[in-house]
Amino acid sequence: xxxxxxxxxxxxxxxxxxxxxxxxxxxxxxxxxxxxxxxxxxxxxxxxxxxxxxxxxxxxxxxxxxxxxxxxxxxxxxxxxxxxxxxxxxxxxxxxxxxxxxxxxxxxxxxxxxxxxxxxxxxxxxxxxxxxxxxxxxxxxxxxxxxxxxxxxxxxxxxxxxxxxxxxxxxxxxxxxxxxxxxxxxxxxxxxxxxxxxxxxxxxxxxxxxxxxxxxxxxxxxxxxxxxxxxxxxxxxxxxxxxxxxxxxxxxxxxxxxxxx
Amino acid sequence: xxxxxxxxxxxxxxxxxxxxxxxxxxxxxxxxxxxxxxxxxxxxxxxxxxxxxxxxxxxxxxxxxxxxxxxxxxxxxxxxxxxxxxxxxxxxxxxxxxxxxxxxxxxxxxxxxxxxxxxxxxxxxxxxxxxxxxxxxxxxxxxxxxxxxxxxxxxxxxxxxxxxxxxxxxxxxxxxxxxxxxxxxxxxxxxxxxxxxxxxxxxxxxxxxxxxxxxxxxxxxxxxxxxxxxxxxxxxxxxxxxxxxxxxxxxxxx
Amino acid sequence: xxxxxxxxxxxxxxxxxxxxxxxxxxxxxxxxxxxxxxxxxxxxxxxxxxxxxxxxxxxxxxxxxxxxxxxxxxxxxxxxxxxxxxxxxxxxxxxxxxxxxxxxxxxxxxxxxxxxxxxxxxxxxxxxxxxxxxxxxxxxxxxxxxxxxxxxxxxxxxxxxxxxxxxxxxxxxxxxxxxxxxxxxxxxxxxxxxxxxxxxxxxxxxxxxxxxxxxxxxxxxxxxxxxxxxxxxxxxxxxxxxxxx
Numbered sequence: 001x002x003x004x005x006x007x008x009x010x011x012x013x014x015x016x017x018x019x020x021x022x023x024x025x026x027x028x029x030x031x032x033x034x035x036x037x038x039x040x041x042x043x044x045x046x047x048x049x050x051x052x053x054x055x056x057x058x059x060x061x062x063x064x065x066x067x068x069x070x071x072x073x074x075x076x077x078x079x080x081x082x083x084x085x086x087x088x089x090x091x092x093x094x095x096x097x098x099x100x101x102x103x104x105x106x107x108x109x110x111x112x113x114x115x116x117x118x119x120x121x122x123x124x125x126x127x128x129x130x131x132x133x134x135x136x137x138x139x140x141x142x143x144x145x146x147x148x149x150x151x152x153x154x155x156x157x158x159x160x161x162x163x164x165x166x167x168x169x170x171x172x173x174x175x176x177x178x179x180x181x182x183x184x185x186x187x188x189x190x191x192x193x194x195x196x197x198x199x200x201x202x203x204x205x206x207x208x209x210x211x212x213x214x215x216x217x218x219x220x221x222x223x224x225x226x227x228x229x230x231x232x233x234x235x236x237x238x239x240x241x242x243x244x245x246x247x248x249x250x251x252x253x254x255x256x257x258x259x260x261x
Numbered sequence: 262x263x264x265x266x267x268x269x270x271x272x273x274x275x276x277x278x279x280x281x282x283x284x285x286x287x288x289x290x291x292x293x294x295x296x297x298x299x300x301x302x303x304x305x306x307x308x309x310x311x312x313x314x315x316x317x318x319x320x321x322x323x324x325x326x327x328x329x330x331x332x333x334x335x336x337x338x339x340x341x342x343x344x345x346x347x348x349x350x351x352x353x354x355x356x357x358x359x360x361x362x363x364x365x366x367x368x369x370x371x372x373x374x375x376x377x378x379x380x381x382x383x384x385x386x387x388x389x390x391x392x393x394x395x396x397x398x399x400x401x402x403x404x405x406x407x408x409x410x411x412x413x414x415x416x417x418x419x420x421x422x423x424x425x426x427x428x429x430x431x432x433x434x435x436x437x438x439x440x441x442x443x444x445x446x447x448x449x450x451x452x453x454x455x456x457x458x459x460x461x462x463x464x465x466x467x468x469x470x471x472x473x474x475x476x477x478x479x480x481x482x483x484x485x486x487x488x489x490x491x492x493x494x495x496x497x498x499x500x501x502x503x504x505x506x507x508x509x510x511x512x513x514x515x
Numbered sequence: 516x517x518x519x520x521x522x523x524x525x526x527x528x529x530x531x532x533x534x535x536x537x538x539x540x541x542x543x544x545x546x547x548x549x550x551x552x553x554x555x556x557x558x559x560x561x562x563x564x565x566x567x568x569x570x571x572x573x574x575x576x577x578x579x580x581x582x583x584x585x586x587x588x589x590x591x592x593x594x595x596x597x598x599x600x601x602x603x604x605x606x607x608x609x610x611x612x613x614x615x616x617x618x619x620x621x622x623x624x625x626x627x628x629x630x631x632x633x634x635x636x637x638x639x640x641x642x643x644x645x646x647x648x649x650x651x652x653x654x655x656x657x658x659x660x661x662x663x664x665x666x667x668x669x670x671x672x673x674x675x676x677x678x679x680x681x682x683x684x685x686x687x688x689x690x691x692x693x694x695x696x697x698x699x700x701x702x703x704x705x706x707x708x709x710x711x712x713x714x715x716x717x718x719x720x721x722x723x724x725x726x727x728x729x730x731x732x733x734x735x736x737x738x739x740x741x742x743x744x745x746x747x748x749x750x751x752x753x754x755x756x757x758x759x760x
Contacts, residue, residue, distance in 0.1 A: 271596055272599050356730075360691050363729050366710050475613050482607065487605050
């Protein structure tokens with residue numbers, strides 16, 4: 001497998017008046033094409049900051065991010081994002097379909113192809129019938145499905161997800177997790193998934209990367225050797241799942257001043 | 262039906278009460294409503310309409326339209342970028358509180374008397390609420406939405422339009438305030454420096470003790486204020502339906 | 516820096532493109548403003564304008580709060596009056612000038628203009644506040660079996676108060692604008708009249724200086740209203756905490 005994303009020596013320091021706050025130090029990470037990597041760590045460890053640097057939305061203080069071999073200085077083509085705040089990431093004055101279609105308008109696509117992509121993406125997330133609704137007419141979980149459909153229709157090589165299911169209830173969360181797993185296999189995207197939920201990280205990913213608070217570099221990089229076909233109850237109650245969960249948990253707890261519950 | 266009764270009941274009762282109570286009035290200052298209505302027909306359904314109401318409305322429409330365009334464009338620039346904001350900050354703070362009517366004598370001196378002055382008075386007075394509200398709305402543009410737009414590499418133009426659309430609730434709030442102000446400035450500027458227009462005509466009637474005619478003019482200005490406010494509300498309700506839904510103020514689901 | 520830039524830009528534009536009789540440069544206006552500040556005439560006029568503002572505001576607040584509560588407390592009354600209020604509110608209060616000139620003196624009219632315009636803002640803010648109460652009050656206050664008076668004191672009034680704070684901030688600038696309009700249009704003694712007469716007598720530098728100072732007055736009143744609002748809301752938060760403890 002070729003590497004799609006290379007993060008080399010990334011550091012980020014915020015300067016506020018006389019104080020400087022170091023949120024990221026010497027992060028090295030390589031993600032291969034088609035991989036599903038989960039990024040976990042205690043709150044305040046800079047997961048979200050790292051994701052924004054990877055997306056080219058935030059400049060790094062030191063280090064370099066390369067996406068598809070090219071250094072990232074602004075959001076690169078072929079990048080999709082899903083943020084936690086579904087209510088704010090969708091445009092409330094546009095219908096579901098318009099929200100999904102907006103990002104395709106500036107790509108060089110025929111009208112028919114654009115429509116096809118939108119319809120396919122809406123079907124894929126189970127919102128085929130809700131195209132004419134407005135986001136605010138949908139539940140939180142369904143709004144997040146729209147954000148996912150928007151990413152899917154864009155056919156990204158890399159999909160960045162920042163705690164996408166932190167704000168939805170447990171049942172919806174399980175459904176959305178399985179949806180993401182299905183879409184990952186179906187569209188062959190590479191996914192970097194930030195979460196503070198260790199179970200979710202293990203359940204979804206092929207690799208869990210632990211960032212520590214106040215420590216330099218990546219604290220641990222744990223391969224997840226579970227079956228490719230996972231399922232909420234069976235997988236989560238398997239012995240191997242328990243072992244992996246404990247390993248990740250120990251790594252997260254090792255970080256000083258942990259705020260993880 | 263019941264809702265209609267509630268809506269029309271009191272206004273009808275009040276008009277009827279005014280009609281009856283003033284019917285036999287011999288007070289020169291408070292003529293019978295019947296006389297006022299007759300005067301209304303005589304005065305405003307004649308060439309006075311063309312001579313006085315049309316110029317007023319034209320100035321109002323032109324002044325307001327320019328204020329709207331300039332306010333949105335300038336407000337957008339000031340709200341979007343830090344440099345123009347820092348540069349204009351103290352000046353905006355000053356104009357935010359400067360009462361609009363004092364602009365009339367200033368413009369009278371600076372621009373001179375004439376049709377343009379009244380137009381400029383309306384524009385210069387009405388532009389501030391639009392500009393300030395637009396700047397506030399643009400500045401408060403949702404960061405998450407903007408980051409999504411940037412990540413998906415939306416063209417600059419599309420992103421500007423998204424910001425503007427997101428700020429539209431505030432823009433409408435400013436535009437509504439500006440509409441009321443425009444009408445006031447139109448009437449005041451005509452009272453102070455005009456040879457035609459609604460404000461001028463009403464003052465002329467009052468000075469020549471044509472009391473029923475004056476009352477009819479007052480009534481017309483009141484109706485104009487009400488009618489334009491309602492028209493604005495209609496446009497606003499349509500344009501901001503999404504916003505009421507988004508903020509949970511919409512009960513019916515289409 | 517922005518202020519200095521604006522001042523310089525104005526100075527250059529005024530000197531390059533305008534006749535000093537039409538647009539006097541700031542270097543002439545500022546000394547004139549300082550001269551006015553030391554004279555008695557300006558302060559007398561300001562005092563008169565502020566008196567009209569103050570009296571009008573007191574009337575508007577008292578009448579507005581009473582009317583707002585009277586209309587908003589009874590659902591039937593609110594429904595029956597809402598269309599009438601909606602009709603009357605957008606009617607610009609200055610249409611009253613020609614009518615009132617026939618029966619009152621200009622000072623009284625100015626106060627009335629201030630009072631009427633501000634009255635509407637207060638009434639509608641009280642109504643918004645009362646609408647906000649409904650949901651909470653109906654369930655909690657009844658559950659605690661509070662009497663009518665206790666309900667108004669502990670539930671309704673604290674909810675309406677922030678809305679009145681907003682109203683205060685809005686009406687202060689409206690009041691100043693209308694007090695000045697009274698002077699401009701009808702020659703009611705005060706700043707507005709002083710501005711108009713200096714315009715009529717061609718003292719444009721003096722007029723610009725007065726307008727500059729009027730803006731300063733506006734800033735002062737605005738700050739005062741914000742301070743009062745903060746006090747009002749501070750008290751509001753404090754009593755709430757007390758009630759909880």
